[in-house]
Amino acid sequence: MSSGIQDQISFIPEVAWGTPGVPSKSIGVHAGDGIQTDMDIRFTTAFNTTLAKNQGSFKGLAKHTGSYSMDFAPGYATYLLKGALGACASALHSGETLVSDHTMIEGTTKTPFTIEQYIDQICRRYSGAICTGFKFSQKMGEALQAEFGFIAKTQATATKITGAYDTVKVLDSNELGATGVKIGNTSFTEIQSLELEYKNGAFVDHSVSGNDPVTWGIKPSEVTFKLEAYMDTAFAVKYNTDYLTALEQALELIWTGAATIGTAAHYILDILVPKMVFTAGKYPITESHNLITLDGAASYNIATTKLIQVIVTNLIAALT
Numbered sequence: 481m482s483s484g485i486q487d488q489i490s491f492i493p494e495v496a497w498g499t500p501g502v503p504s505k506s507i508g509v510h511a512g513d514g515i516q517t518d519m520d521i522r523f524t525t526a527f528n529t530t531l532a533k534n535q536g537s538f539k540g541l542a543k544h545t546g547s548y549s550m551d552f553a554p555g556y557a558t559y560l561l562k563g564a565l566g567a568c569a570s571a572l573h574s575g576e577t578l579v580s581d582h583t584m585i586e587g588t589t590k591t592p593f594t595i596e597q598y599i600d601q602i603c604r605r606y607s608g609a610i611c612t613g614f615k616f617s618q619k620m621g622e623a624l625q626a627e628f629g630f631i632a633k634t635q636a637t638a639t640k641i642t643g644a645y646d647t648v649k650v651l652d653s654n655e656l657g658a659t660g661v662k663i664g665n666t667s668f669t670e671i672q673s674l675e676l677e678y679k680n681g682a683f684v685d686h687s688v689s690g691n692d693p694v695t696w697g698i699k700p701s702e703v704t705f706k707l708e709a710y711m712d713t714a715f716a717v718k719y720n721t722d723y724l725t726a727l728e729q730a731l732e733l734i735w736t737g738a739a740t741i742g743t744a745a746h747y748i749l750d751i752l753v754p755k756m757v758f759t760a761g762k763y764p765i766t767e768s769h770n771l772i773t774l775d776g777a778a779s780y781n782i783a784t785t786k787l788i789q790v791i792v793t794n795l796i797a798a799l800t
Contacts, residue, residue, distance in 0.1 A: 484511065488598040488643050489548060491609075493559060493591050493800065497696065498608035498633040503596040505556045506643040507548070514597050515546035515606050517635055519691075542691040543684070544606050544632035552616065552626035554737070554747045555648030558582060558792045560628045562799045563591045563611035564680055565790060570798045579742035580797055584790045586701060590682065595630065598640040608633025610696055613679040616733075616751070620672055624651040624735060624749075631684055634692045648794065651735040651749060660736070661707075663718060664729035670709040672771065676733065676751060678703050678788055703753055703778035703788050705731065711763065711770040719772050723758040728779070731756045741795055748793035754781035 490503035520540030525533055550557065562568045566587030573579040593609040612629040659667040661674065681699030686692070709715045721727065730753060737747030760775040780787050 484599075487600070488596075488640060489514070490596040490598075490641055490643065491559070491593045493563070494594055494607065497592045497610075500594045500605055500607035500634075500636070503594060503605070503641055504644055505559070506641075506645045507550065507556050507560075508645065509548045509550045512549055513546050514548060514599070515544055515595060515609070515630055515632060518543045518545070539691045541686045543693075544609075544635050545630065547627055547629040549625065549627040551623040551650040552749070553646070553648040553650045554735075554749050554792050554794050555646035555796070557626065557628075558794060558796060559591075559593075559799055560611055561614065561790055561792065563593060564614050564628065564678065565788070566590045566680070568799055573742070573745050573793055576742040576745050578795060579745040579793060580795070582792045582794070582796070582799055584792070585786050586680070586788065588698065590680070590698070592633075593630075595632070596638055596641060603638050603640045604635050605638040606630070606632035606635045608693075608696070610682045610684075611680075612682045613677065615675065615677040617675045618653055618656060618673065620653045622653060624653075624656075631682060631696075633684070633696070648747065649737060649739060651737060651747070655735045655737055656733070657736065660734045662730070662732040662734070663722075664727075665732075666714075668709065668715060668718075670712055670715045671707060672710060673708045674706065674733065676703070676705040676753075701787060703756075704776065705753070705756070705778075706773065706775050708771055708773045711772050715772055718758070718774060719761045719763060723761040723774060726757055728755050728757050730754050731776070731778075745793060748791065750791040750793075752786075752789040752791075753778045754784045754786050754789070755779045 490506040492501040522540040523534040524536040565584040609632040615627045617625040684693035687694045733751045735749040756778045
C-alpha cells in the first residue's frame, strides 16, 4: 500500500492508433478519476421457473475513458494540446536558436497516445488514447488549471517506468497580466476569472470482432467560454453593446512566462478564437463590487479558416 502522492501518469505519442509504445514522459496531475474502464457487463434473462432475474453474464462494449486535470505548464502538456487539435507547425522563435513556436489548429488526424496510469498496486497502459479536448480555467491569484479528456482503444497491465518529468514552471494569473485578455483586439484588466473549453467530437466504434473499439472518428467540434469581470465603463460596453447586438469578434488569451528562455524569449501560451459571440450575460445585484458574467461560443472563421488556434512557445524542438 502506498500514498496517492506516489501515483504516476506517463505517456508517449503513438506511431499508429492502438499500437502501444513505452511511455517516456511523465506529467503531474491533480487527484481525480483518471482513465477508467467500463466493461459494460450485460446479463441474460429468462423466465424458466427460477426466481432469479439474471441467468448469466458477458462482456459488452468496453470503453476506456476519463480525464486528467493539472496546473498547466507549457512543457510536456503541449503534446496533449496537439493531440486534441490535430495539426501543428513548429518553427524556431524569432531571433532564437533553441526556442520554438508550436502553432496548432484543428486537423482531422489526431495523435494517439499510450498512457500509463500507475496507482499503487495497479499499473495499466491505455493505448490508442485520443485526446477529446481540453478546458482551461483561470482565477486571479491562482495557477492556470487545465483538464484533458481521453478515450482509448485498449488497456493492458504494465510495469511502471521511472518517472520522467519536465521542470517547466506552471503558468499563473500574474503571467496573464494586464494585456493577456483581448476582446476585439482590446485588452481588458477587469477580468476576475475565465474558462475556455474545446471539444473535438472524438468518438470510438465497436464491431463484432471484439469488446474493445475497432475504429475512431470525430464529430463537429466546438469552443465555449466564460468571462467574469468587475464592471466599469469599458467592460459594461461588452454587455450593453456587444452582447445585446450579438457582435461577432475575436477573443485572445495570452499567458507570458516571467522567466527568460533562450536568448530573450519566454514561455508563452496564446489561445486565439478568431470569431466568437457572447451567448449569455448577467449583472447580478451584489454586496461587493459589481460583476458582469459573459458566456460565449465560437464560430468557424472563413477569413482565417480557423475555429481556434493555440500557440505554445517553449524549448521543445518538435512535438513528435
